[in-house]
Amino acid sequence: xxxxxxxxxxxxxxxxxxxxxxxxxxxxxxxxxxxxxxxxxxxxxxxxxxxxxxxxxxxxxxxxxxxxxxxxxxxxxxxxxxxxxxxxxxxxxxxxxxxxxxxxxxxxxxxxxxxxxxxxxxxxxxxxxxxxxxxxxxxxxxxxxxxxxxxxxxxxxxxxxxxxxxxxxxxxxxxxxxxxxxxxxxxxxxxxxxxxxxxxxxxxxxxxxxxxxxxxxxxxxxxxxxxxxxxxxxxxxxxxxxxxxxxxxxxxxxxxxxxxxxxxxxxxxxxxxxxxxxxxxxxxxxxxxxxxxxxxxxxxxxxxxxxxxxxxxxxxxxxxxxxxxx
Numbered sequence: 036x037x038x039x040x041x042x043x044x045x046x047x048x049x050x051x052x053x054x055x056x057x058x059x060x061x062x063x064x065x066x067x068x069x070x071x072x073x074x075x076x077x078x079x080x081x082x083x084x085x086x087x088x089x090x091x092x093x094x095x096x097x098x099x100x101x102x103x104x105x106x107x108x109x110x111x112x113x114x115x116x117x118x119x120x121x122x123x124x125x126x127x128x129x130x131x132x133x134x135x136x137x138x139x140x141x142x143x144x145x146x147x148x149x150x151x152x153x154x155x156x157x158x159x160x161x162x163x164x165x166x167x168x169x170x171x172x173x174x175x176x177x178x179x180x181x182x183x184x185x186x187x188x189x190x191x192x193x194x195x196x197x198x199x200x201x202x203x204x205x206x207x208x209x210x211x212x213x214x215x216x217x218x219x220x221x222x223x224x225x226x227x228x229x230x231x232x233x234x235x236x237x238x239x240x241x242x243x244x245x246x247x248x249x250x251x252x253x254x255x256x257x258x259x260x261x262x263x264x265x266x267x268x269x270x271x272x273x274x275x276x277x278x279x280x281x282x283x284x285x286x287x288x289x290x291x292x293x294x295x296x297x298x299x300x301x302x303x304x305x306x307x308x309x310x311x312x313x314x315x316x317x318x319x320x321x322x323x324x325x326x327x328x329x330x331x332x333x334x335x336x337x338x339x340x341x342x343x344x345x346x347x348x349x350x351x352x353x354x355x356x357x358x359x360x361x
Contacts, residue, residue, distance in 0.1 A: 097125070097126050103355070104348075106348075109337060112130050112254065112255040113125060113126040113331075113332065114256040114259040114260075115259075115333075116329070117328075124355070124359045125255075129231075132252065132314065132316065132335075133312075134258070135241070135242050135308030137316050138253075139306055140265060140283070141220045142211055143210065143279060145220060146195060147275035148223065148275065150222070152215050152219075159191050160190055160192070161190065161191050163191055165205070167183065169209065170183055173205035173239065175238075176204055176206070179206055180205070194206045194209055198210055199283050199286070200286055201288065202308075207238050217234035217235050218235075220232075221233050224257075229253075232254075232258055233253075235250040236250075241310075242310035245312070262305075266319070266320045280304045284304045286305055286306065286319075289306075292350060293305055293317040294350075296350035303319055303320070303322075304320055305331075309344045312336045313335075314336045316349075331353055
């Protein structure tokens, strides 16, 4: 990953100054009277044959994951769970890693849950407007840049799609403004029972990370369970889950990561992330051809400040999770 060729999940350029953008952005009137307030939503039994039960056999310090670490000289964190049987495979599940663009699922989830600063039940249908500085400072904004060039004002729903399917940084910053900034994402994480995931900065600054950092971090277990709640649990209503899954099934930034390690016939709704020190993440739910859902949360980083972000370890982790759990 270089500063001259930003990834779909990250820009390593100079820190963007967002104050002017935040004050000037002409956004839609957004919000909803509905707000997800449950401290720990239960999983939807209609989509979890086990009722989302915890438990099952957990394989800790899995030898297969350790071998992947050694082969690629990466730190690899995994929290994977068969959502029918409850069986788990975990490796460094509670160590902290850079959150990077995996937060975008939560940003979109906050919009879908109606956790907005200005209530509006029709928020997703409203048109969004922004100043050019929003796109210029984002580091990576393929969809919003194209819309801006065409003079097109997308709906908030289209911005949500761009944010998770294309990892558009400007789209993420636009949504953050609607939900109360990075604190709004952290608040949703807490409402989902996630005590680890925190967001304090905006794109692209949040991708900078150093070992021992306590902000803009998450863990494989924490971000995995948050994705589980939003994609197949009661973190969203049925319509919200369906929308989010549809956007994330169309993920266009993860062909080389978890998806690459899944067998033929499997599908995956996931969100990738890339950042400093070779961070490469992918988190989501995969479905076997028989419908069995498998949560896979994999966070990785390299040993040095200039380590590159690489996909192969995540693909190998997906294959190992299928072998062990499916």
